[in-house]
Amino acid sequence: MKVRRGRRQQAEAGTGVQDVASGFAVELRGVRRQYGRGAGVVQALAGVDLALPRGSFTAVMGPSGSGKSTFLQCAAGLDRPSAGSVRLGGTEITGMSENKLTELRRSRLGFVFQAFNLLPSLTVEQNVLLPMRLAGQRQDRRRAAEVLAQVGLADKARRRPGELSGGQQQRVAVARALITRPDVVFADEPTGALDTGTAAEVLGLLRHAVRELGATVVMVTHDPSAAAWADSVLFLAEGRFADRLDHGSAEQIAARMTALTGRGVMAGAAA
Template identity: 80%
Template sequence: MALRRAKRTHRTTADAAPGHDWAVELRAVRRQYGRGATAVHALRGIDLTLPRGSFTAVMGPSGSGKSTFLQCAAGLDRPTDGSVRLGGTEITGMSENKLTELRRSRLGFVFQAFNLLPSLTVEQNVLLPMRLAGERPDRRRAAQLLAQVGLDGKGARRPGELSGGQQQRVAIARALVTSPDVIFADEPTGALDTTTAAEVLALLRGAVDGLGATVVMVTHDPAAAAHADQVLFLADGALADALPATSAARIAARMTALTARRGYAEAAAA
């Protein structure tokens, strides 16, 4: 199912970096929890740039820093050191109020648990980011997006009346409603069966190809990562490897090798 390009709202950012077309920029980003001998170094100097209109998957062994990476990149957590820019806007030193405003108007989120409000209708859930951002809810926009994700005519239903796959489709429509600079997806297919997961991933892929969206997805599933333009591998809080668009089998093999190397290093240090 193809997603049609929607007209994007022109945004002016006083601190946008001229001449750059990066959706996400991390420069020497470190995140440390605690101090001294018990300190946990969740991120150890991450440097990367992700272009607009790209689909990036982030993988790594358990404890590699995937969740911390997503939280810092999305402005949900503050790095200990380094710089984060989203859509050309420096967010590292932003106040919490400005960060909240930015997340509401310029970022989209898709989570494993869907995070829909059960008391609201499907349409109301989709329009919630617009309301929170202080924009006038556009019911025509909501109906268009619901039709594009295969939920035409279901706007009046409650989330509890939908299957898990349908609820995730609502979450994708909600993430797209403000035409965000970046969509951050955290294990978006973790609660879905294989067939439904493939359909949801096709929608995210279609948002990139048809709408020019930028998607950054954390996943443990090589089949999910195979939908991306590139796969980044984290290990011990650092970028350890990268692959361009490739098969699930090759991604799985790279993950196995990375995990084996990490296990060997841990055994040698013991």
């Protein structure tokens, strides 16, 4: 099944790899990723074509084993595809050296993970500034204060992560992801460890980053309620994008997942 697209998306997807002026933040062309060899080969991605415009919020869903994690890793340059091309912010990353990939991730990408991944020995401010430090940039404390204010933690800069609630820690992770004004923020189950109310607060921050800051967010999630915050939901099945839903409600997204997998999904699993 092909992903359902409007005329504009079809025209953009059919023009081949775009240059930096195209307005695309993330582009995958013919991306395949397989593991193993011979009879034991696993085709995690089986030919993915995708072009996401700058300033968009996209959710990626699919049943277990559909290729969601592999998609995110290949799109973010954390894993190399077996075939195909990946471009981020107009830059071809497929053949980059590990050193250049690391530099690109630190300076032009942001990451938000389910487990927060904050360093417990550092203060909130130091955790937020860590991408700048690792990239060899001047650690701009004024910028750190700015993003902490954006996530509602202006008064927590001197605290340690262990002194914060789970929701506050995830807010710190969002601030850290935004500190370098990245081309793309990749979020991997960012609400998986949060209760429903706190999850909505974090998703609201990602939505704000797109709407007010011009960020591009790509979020992998199992939760239809979380996916409903996105502009578009892409559904993966057996390593391919099998469907698309724009501006869908949680109920519509859950129904589309049910139709895709032939079994129910937990519409209320806003863990």
